[in-house]
Amino acid sequence: MSAPKLVEELDGVVIRIAGDSGDGMQVTGDRFTHSTAVFGNDLITLPDYPAEIRAPAGTPSGVSSFQIHFSDHPVRTPGDAPNVLVAMNPAALKVSLSELPRGATILVNSDAFDARGLERAGYPANPLTDGSLAAYRVYEIPMTSMTLEAVKEVDIAKKDAGRAKNMFALGLLSWMYHRPTESVTTWIRARFGKRPEIVQANLAALAAGYNFGETADLFASSYIVRPAHFSPGTYTTVTGNTAVAWGLMAAAERAGMALFLGSYPITPASEILHELAARKSLGVLTFQAEDEIAGIGSAVGASYGGMLGATSTSGPGLDLKTETIGLAIMLELPLVIVDVQRGGPSTGLPTKTEQSDLLQALYGRHGEAPLPVLAALSPSQSFDATIEACRIALAYRTPVILLSDAYLANGSEPWRIPRLADLPDLRRAGATQPNHDGQFWPYVRDPKTLVCEWAKPGTPALEHRIGGLEKADGSGAISYDPANHEKMVRLRAAKVAGIANDIPDAELFGDEDAEVLVLGWGSTFGAARAAAQRIGARGQKIAHVQLMYLNPLPRNLGGILARFPKILVPELNLGHLATLIRSTYLRDVTTYGKIQGKPFKASEIEARIMEMLP
């Protein structure tokens, strides 16, 4: 037996697990995330995988990775750089190495560093022996052969046995960071229950990895990251896509309506459809349509019928839905369009993140067609953002675009499970009586909010016709009258603009007398806030505002902007919000654009702010 090992305490760690896209890296990351969440750390994750289902094995383009940042204090980003890299093959090492700080720990599956593996990764020489990793703490572990050894008693093909090596890695990490493995074993049994030999192999590999850490002399110590402080409640982890799906269900429940999702599969939004399609026991209606247009078309039909109509998509799908969004604006029907942004244009980077649909969401329709636009701020905040999008859609009878992105969609973090009863009441009564001389006029408006009355089909005596042609104010009859058209255009625009009176003010974080205001929107929240906090912690003045409401903008935003000499707008595009701010407030700002398919690191924004500080 080796000597008892030391336990070192850390306040936070960033681990990246990387391997071939067939190596089960996402599953490994997910399981580590669950045990870490249950252990009580705060965390955020960043899955990153190729667009191809099976990209060429062993090559850099086929690398799939999963990064997790967990800590004993609040976590805002998946981490600027990994402290620990688990590289299951040479390609995984090659892809990640440039992001590793000197001194980082690298655990490699040394079995994969054979001539073939090195060649596929494009390594002319073995990095484990040529001295190129001298700046790192490298542990060479023959994970494949140790996994095979561990499962040799199990009656299983060698190929299947080798596939359990991800569980070996997970076992080793679990030992190294004192993660409980019970939830992993429960998951293995549930996941592979129908194939006992696979269950046995995975359990054996998991245990072998854990025991290897404990007994091998290789590791002098293990690490503990204490639980973070959370407000009381019951928690689970959610990805952004799950949070959106659950938000839609919760909103429908609180509105007293059935939820109807009409959708078409598209990366990275499909999981919203998947999650809702699996919720039939809760009465959710999902419809996998023949195309993006039918996805939103069916949602418009369901919304007209009194359901909470929603559609989920990504950029190329939003393009296709555009005409129908215009129809919903014209009809004044509630509808929630979730756009999980990805790298564009065209097919672009289907699995990578970007924030380049903002201007399309705001302006991408013919005619005068404004609609409310919201952007989710984090994976778990996607739940609240979705409920707010539904609230606005139902209260103002308008389509609403909710912007998420690949980073939020796939990333996960702890989420405090709310009580349904604590969520806003979204019920809104439909008309039951004629509102004009014994008839029902569909465009009679509340004088304050400009919201029209609505009567759903099936309601006796309120039969009426609506359509995409311009309609007479009040009656809704077809009207080509010039003055009426201008009036209706202005009414529809004023209704959306007036929502500003019904949304909270923007919150200013930091110092009101700072030289620089960082103004972000949506998913850059974590990186921008972390950057501001770091600068603030050093005693320098800095301010930060993160926008969830992009249209209408919060009423106090203009006043906030006026207070700061310099404004930095970090966004994952060439300057969409910057354009909006300039045109709305005649206020110049500095754009910090990043268009690499990856979220900002806090350090990147921090460095950019530092350049602007006096």
Add this chain to the structure above:
Amino acid sequence: MSASADPAAAITVPALTRKDFTGEQEVRWCPGCGDFAILAAVQSVFAELGIPREKFVIVSGIGCSSRLPYYMSTYGLHGIHGRAVAIASGLAMSREDLSVWVVTGDGDALSIGGNHLIHALRRNVEIKILMFNNEIYGLTKGQASPTSERGKITKSTPHGSLDPSFNPISVALGTEATFVARTLAPDREALTEILRRAANHRGSAFVEIYQNCTIFNDGAFDSLTSPEGRLANQIRLEHGKPIRFGRNKEKGVVVTPDAAVEIVDVAEVGEENLLIHDEHAAKPNLAFSLSRLAGGPNQPTPLGIFWDVERPSYGEMMRAQIEAVRARGGPADLESLWVSGDTWTVE
């Protein structure tokens, strides 16, 4: 009728008339347009179905035909080009209590909306699709449509269209639509009967209605509607009867060895060898062959119900699936779903 304790049974739908379905907006089709006759027939049939007026919804796309909802007194939604079927699908799936109708044209349904049409039909969504076919784009002032004959000279095809025309009945049967029929706008009796049958059909009904555009394609169906043409060219499909037509019923239809159908002289082949029309045939093969009999209305053309079979509608299947999943268990409410994964509690 026997007395019932069920209070709902005491509520009878008041008798409705065509006037109850007449809308208030001025009808703005061109004088002599074939659409007037269809509108009148739809209003009459709706009045006799025993369905309360508020339960009807007519969804349309874009084109002359698609103005129809405005001329009715039911719920109506005039949508965008080609998308009526998609919109109506979402409505019909989620509201089984409604009678959802789509009014569309040859351009709306077969060109820009072709994808939605074929998928709704294969799914058997509970919608009744009335496709007004005038073989031309009317509202955009006369361009070739997908049902225009090849070689058609129009403003957009000044040297003749190159496109072979779509056969809407063949398209619908290719999707295995469960109710497929063709009729003529001026034939009020046949039109009314087919609308009635479509209304009572379970799932999707596809009805092609030949309809004359007096401005841009006048006379397109004369060979079927002129006194002479009616007798010579209308092949009336009647369930359970041999398929015969002609002034003296001297022509008939037989199945050929290559599984197609062809027109023959009854005197030559004998009545006993004629094809007996079976609307409810298990497979759509013969109905498809019948749809191929005429390349367009200028030849003897089958009219009537090609195929009418029973299959559960999409909405029914959706609801059955929800019930089946509920019966198997699974989270009964949202809060139990949320705690069904890994959770932890902070005191």
